[in-house]
Amino acid sequence: MFEARIYVTLKEGILDPQGKAVKGGLANMGYQGVADVRVGKFLVLTLDSPDRRQAEQLVREMCDRLLANPVIEDYTFEVQEASS
Amino acid sequence: MRFGVVVFPASNCDMDTYHVVDQVLGHPVSYIWHREQNLDGFDCVILPGGFAYGDYLRAGAIARFAPIMESLPAFAGRGGLVLGICNGFQVLLEAGLLPGAMRRNDSLQFRCRDVLLRVENVRTPFTNRYRTGEVIRMPIAHGEGNYYADPETLAELEREGRIVFRYCSAAGEILPAANPNGALGNIAGICNRRGNVLGLMPHPERCSESILGNTDGLGIWQSILHWWGAAREQEAVRNV
Numbered sequence: 001m002f003e004a005r006i007y008v009t010l011k012e013g014i015l016d017p018q019g020k021a022v023k024g025g026l027a028n029m030g031y032q033g034v035a036d037v038r039v040g041k042f043l044v045l046t047l048d049s050p051d052r053r054q055a056e057q058l059v060r061e062m063c064d065r066l067l068a069n070p071v072i073e074d075y076t077f078e079v080q081e082a083s084s
Numbered sequence: 085m086r087f088g089v090v091v092f093p094a095s096n097c098d099m100d101t102y103h104v105v106d107q108v109l110g111h112p113v114s115y116i117w118h119r120e121q122n123l124d125g126f127d128c129v130i131l132p133g134g135f136a137y138g139d140y141l142r143a144g145a146i147a148r149f150a151p152i153m154e155s156l157p158a159f160a161g162r163g164g165l166v167l168g169i170c171n172g173f174q175v176l177l178e179a180g181l182l183p184g185a186m187r188r189n190d191s192l193q194f195r196c197r198d199v200l201l202r203v204e205n206v207r208t209p210f211t212n213r214y215r216t217g218e219v220i221r222m223p224i225a226h227g228e229g230n231y232y233a234d235p236e237t238l239a240e241l242e243r244e245g246r247i248v249f250r251y252c253s254a255a256g257e258i259l260p261a262a263n264p265n266g267a268l269g270n271i272a273g274i275c276n277r278r279g280n281v282l283g284l285m286p287h288p289e290r291c292s293e294s295i296l297g298n299t300d301g302l303g304i305w306q307s308i309l310h311w312w313g314a315a316r317e318q319e320a321v322r323n324v
Contacts, residue, residue: 014187021192072185
């Protein structure tokens with residue numbers, strides 16, 4: 001078993017209204033040193049793949065097809081052997 | 085003319101849309117369950133508003149892999165009309181039948197109110213009963229209508245007259261203040277190159293009867309019927 005941890009973020013330059021609101025919230029709480037906030041998504045997939053290479057290939061395909069929208073989002077991921 | 089209204093889990097404007105086609109236009113219409121794949125016999129397929137598959141992950145992201153969506157490109161390729169309203173527009177973007185993507189509204193608020201629209205292109209099957217530059221009023225109800233496309237795509241849409249509706253002021257000016265969601269270029273609706281696939285965020289099915297206080301949306305349905313009638317006539321002439 002493998003565990004994939006996938007991070008989906010808005011592409012650089014794409015306006016992030018949520019990030020802006022969170023930054024405003026932090027500023028209201030007195031945290032003045034926050035230069036920027038970007039909000040993204042974090043997904044954890046447990047994969048029944050025979051090896052890491054195949055797991056990574058599968059994750060990349062799933063990201064390209066569904067988990068991220070290439071028009072506005074980028075993704076990164078790491079695949080680790082799961083302990084189960 | 086035969087209409088189909090696609091029903092995804094959590095579509096919620098399907099019945100309103102069906103009602104307008106059935107009761108206001110008086111044309112045959114049926115619901116198409118998202119597991120169906122056969123679109124034979126339909127002339128116009130409508131993807132209605134709602135929150136298909138709960139809008140999980142991204143609005144329209146999961147719906148675009150429903151079985152019915154596999155048949156839609158071929159249907160559009162044969163010249164069938166496809167109308168995506170609100171969530172239906174989001175599904176068309178995710179499916180790549182229209183270019184671009186929707187971001188969260190810049191206000192972060194769900195916007196549910198009337199907006200004013202300028203009709204930019206009246207040479208489409210969906211807008212031929214309006215006048216160029218006409219200002220119409222339609223309701224919107226969405227949290228993710230903040231249209232985005234990269235600069236090249238935007239320029240192409242502009243150049244090819246594929247921006248069909250823009251949010252505007254009462255005088256028809258395209259102003260930031262008239263933009264309810266932050267959409268680039270105040271874009272409210274776009275079509276494909278051929279013109280037979282239209283997506284728009286506002287809800288014409290909610291403003292097509294006088295009892296609802298607004299009939300500005302009726303022009304969309306009348307345009308569809310007018311276009312279809314003209315297309316049938318041309319076909320008849322060719323067959324003589």
